[in-house]
Amino acid sequence: MRLSSVAFAVALLTLPLVAHAAVDTSKDDAPPPVVIRASDRAQLDRVEAYLNSLTTVSANFVQYADLGDGSKGEVTGTFKLWRPGRLRIDYAAPSGDFIVADGSVIHQWDSQMKQASQTSISGALPGFLLKKGIRFQGDDVTVTGVHHPVPTEVEVSVRSAKDPDAGELTLRLSDVPLRLLGWRVRDVQGLTTAVTLSDLQTGVSFNAADFVFKKPAVRGK
Helix, strand or coil, X not given: CCCCHHHHHHHHHHHHHCXXXXXXXXXXXXXXXXXXXXXXXXXXXXXXXXXXXXXXXXXXXXXXXXXXXXXXXXEEEEEEEECCCEEEEEECCCCCCEEEEEXXXXXXXXCXXXXXXXXXXXXXXXXXXXXXXXXXXXXXXXXXXXXXXXXXXXXXXXXXXXXXXXXXXXXXXXXCCCEEXXXXXXXXXXXXXXXXXXXXXXXXXXXXXXHXXXXXXXXXC
């Protein structure tokens, strides 16, 4: 099974707010409410302030994903974030896949299918990370957990407030100082995609043209 930008985009960008016609999302199956302790709220405030302080971010990444047949896939690439609204993900060769968020639309290019698909940023759970003002306790997301898997790290898990049964996004950060390490996404089928960032840099300069979708030249057309 091929692991491409489509798999990444579904897992990272469109997972929680896509339509799931075949999935029972009755209230009986809804996740139980989570009680956020005062200490967790303080941690959420710290993480929220850190994320809002980010304007430009660049990093390399390794993506690991459950492929649904008992196996796992691994791909690498580069990650660029220009808040608010812009994002670029390029997969390493030989893949020609990439994802571009231009401020309002997320464009996903599948080099094997030689076609693009689009998703509104406002219709994707991690779209809240691209907002000018990030709020964990706003109307877009519900916090489902604040954890310290190890003493030096903190994890914040969220679900879509409108579609809590659709999936969960977990942000991973170093604790002191706060620094984005990556994220995990668990989709509606229970499959997990994990992304680990490396060589993360902030305050970098970008070319605005990199955040404009341009269809690659396709041979034979």
